Amino acid sequence: MNLFQTFDLIGRAVSLGVFLVEQPGNGEKKKQAVIDMVLSLMDEFDIRVPLPDSVFEFVLDFLVDSVVDILNSTIWKEEATA
Secondary structure: OOHHHHHHHHHHHHHHHHHHOOOOOOHHHHHHHHHHHHHHHHHHOOOOOOOOHHHHHHHHHHHHHHHHHHHHHOHHHHHHHO
16 A cells, blocks of 8 residues: 555545544544554554654644534534524
8 A cells, every 4th residue: 555545545434434423523532533543553454654743743643633623514514504
């Protein structure tokens, strides 16, 4: 699996995790649950990225925030106004 495929898989896992933990409130706990799920998935399937842990943690944190921001401004916004 090349680096692009690896990050594509990680992005999909983040998106799935965000949907799985969706409930009102507890943003930081939900975020940590998504991060833990992704790290567990990566460990289970021996998925490695060629980045220092601190850099990957920053990227993963950014990915979770980005997915939540996109969903808040699209899908979840529409549900809230329905």
